[in-house]
Amino acid sequence: MTDFKKFLYVLAGFLACFYLPIENLRFTNAVFEALALVKWYAREHVILCLVPAFFIAGAISVFVSQASVLKYFGAKANKFLSYGVASVSGTILAVCSCTVLPLFSGIYKRGSGLGPAIAFLYSGPAINVLAIILTARILGWQLGLARAIGAVVFSVAIGLLMHFIFLKEEQARQANGDLNVGAVKEARSLGQTVLYFASMIAFLVFANWGKPLEGDRGTWALIFQYKWWISGFSLVALAVILIKWFKKEELKEWTSASWGFALQILPLLLGGVLVSGFLLGRVGHEGIIPSKWVESLVGGNSFRANFFSSIVAAFMYFATLTEVPILQGLIGSGMGKGPALALLLAGPALSLPSMLVIRGVIGTKKTVIYVSLVVVMATISGMIFGAIVS
Numbered sequence: 001m002t003d004f005k006k007f008l009y010v011l012a013g014f015l016a017c018f019y020l021p022i023e024n025l026r027f028t029n030a031v032f033e034a035l036a037l038v039k040w041y042a043r044e045h046v047i048l049c050l051v052p053a054f055f056i057a058g059a060i061s062v063f064v065s066q067a068s069v070l071k072y073f074g075a076k077a078n079k080f081l082s083y084g085v086a087s088v089s090g091t092i093l094a095v096c097s098c099t100v101l102p103l104f105s106g107i108y109k110r111g112s113g114l115g116p117a118i119a120f121l122y123s124g125p126a127i128n129v130l131a132i133i134l135t136a137r138i139l140g141w142q143l144g145l146a147r148a149i150g151a152v153v154f155s156v157a158i159g160l161l162m163h164f165i166f167l168k169e170e171q172a173r174q175a176n177g178d179l180n181v182g183a184v185k186e187a188r189s190l191g192q193t194v195l196y197f198a199s200m201i202a203f204l205v206f207a208n209w210g211k212p213l214e215g216d217r218g219t220w221a222l223i224f225q226y227k228w229w230i231s232g233f234s235l236v237a238l239a240v241i242l243i244k245w246f247k248k249e250e251l252k253e254w255t256s257a258s259w260g261f262a263l264q265i266l267p268l269l270l271g272g273v274l275v276s277g278f279l280l281g282r283v284g285h286e287g288i289i290p291s292k293w294v295e296s297l298v299g300g301n302s303f304r305a306n307f308f309s310s311i312v313a314a315f316m317y318f319a320t321l322t323e324v325p326i327l328q329g330l331i332g333s334g335m336g337k338g339p340a341l342a343l344l345l346a347g348p349a350l351s352l353p354s355m356l357v358i359r360g361v362i363g364t365k366k367t368v369i370y371v372s373l374v375v376v377m378a379t380i381s382g383m384i385f386g387a388i389v390s
Contacts, residue, residue: 030278030288037277037317038270050098050266052204057102058258059197061110062250063188073112073120086119087155088127098269098317100124101357102261108361114170115163118370121358123155126349131324135344138324143337146385147344154345154381158373165369188245196241202234265357272353276317298330301338301386303379309339310378313347314371315355323347338386346378 021027073082100121108117127148136144163170188196207228212221223230242251281287297308318326327340350371359367 026286026288026290029286030281033281033285033287034274034277036285037282038273040282041273041317042270045098046266048207049204050102050262050269052200052207053100053102054258054262054265055254056197056200056204057106057261058254058256059200060103060106061257061261062254063193063196073107073116077113077116082113082116083119083156083159086116086159087123087152098351098354098357101265101269101354101361104358105261105265105361113163114166114362114366115159117159118162119155119159121370122158122349122374123151126151126155126345131348135324139327139331139340142385142389143341143344146341146381150341150345150381151349154349154374154377158370158377161373162366162370166366192241192245196238196245199234199238199241203231203238206234207231264360268356268360269353272351272356273317276315276352280312280316298339298343299334299336301336301383301390303383305336305339306342306379306382306386307375309335309342309382310346310375313343313378314350314375315352316347317351317353318347336386337389338382338384340382341385342378342382345381346374350374 072085103124104117104121107120108114112120132144132148132151135147206223209224209227212218212224246254277287279287279289281291298305313323323344327335327343330343331337331340355367355371358370362370
């Protein structure tokens, strides 16, 4: 970097500090919202969501053989099997757009084809059974059904499109061995490996089990009542598995890989949450962009309303299930059913924080194409749905 460029950076920083609009109430409130959102995210999602996800991703990169990944997700794998498994993964994981990132990074670096990895990336947060049930119960069965069908179709369609768009690059990646893989691990049987991963996934799922609706006394409420017992049992089972079936060197390798994912993802994630909070605020609070602007732009079923809803949803961070109360408020303020579906199909699967991390894994070009496909398909789906239900 030349001295002139350094001078320009210093000058820009000085001018930004000199003209900092701290006397503007909206600006200071947006700063507060950014800090409040990142505090909430750190408290609610890092320890119980991201940390388990980092350990699962580390386990995938260390203990899952390249052959196993290539069998189900590789370029030569049966397409029906690979996209079928990837497209329904969200029904098991029930994670948000950020929690799925270490898992996506793990399988992609282990040798998965781009298409199945992208299908997994989209479906993880999009096909959340509880979220779909809540959507149907609170926002109507039409939106719930459309969300379920749209999420499955999207994951497969976007994965296939990414595969064909970057077919030459993926073929070169496979041919050059650019897979970041190590030696195949065969120290344990398939059953032992399954139990190892099941114990970690069980903790991730049940420790984050959402609170049921008021008055709900069904299975969901029963599981929520005993969630910590189930989560604790899964941790005890994991401890026994590690003691009995793993060597000390393997545990060091696992923790090292998990730490690597945390260093790669967490800084970008928290930085993205700060920016998202500054721009759009938290649920029920405003950032620098007034909420009335958003509400005025998503009424009816025009192309503009659906496209704007998709764009805003793609950049805004939605924790698991928070999109439902947000939509409830927006629909009450006049939001159309089409833009509502567009938000449901674009929002939970994307966020500004997740985009920054995805870019670090697959590069800028692929990330831009992926985000564009989600936004365009959500816009078109919203317009079709809005026309049908109107």
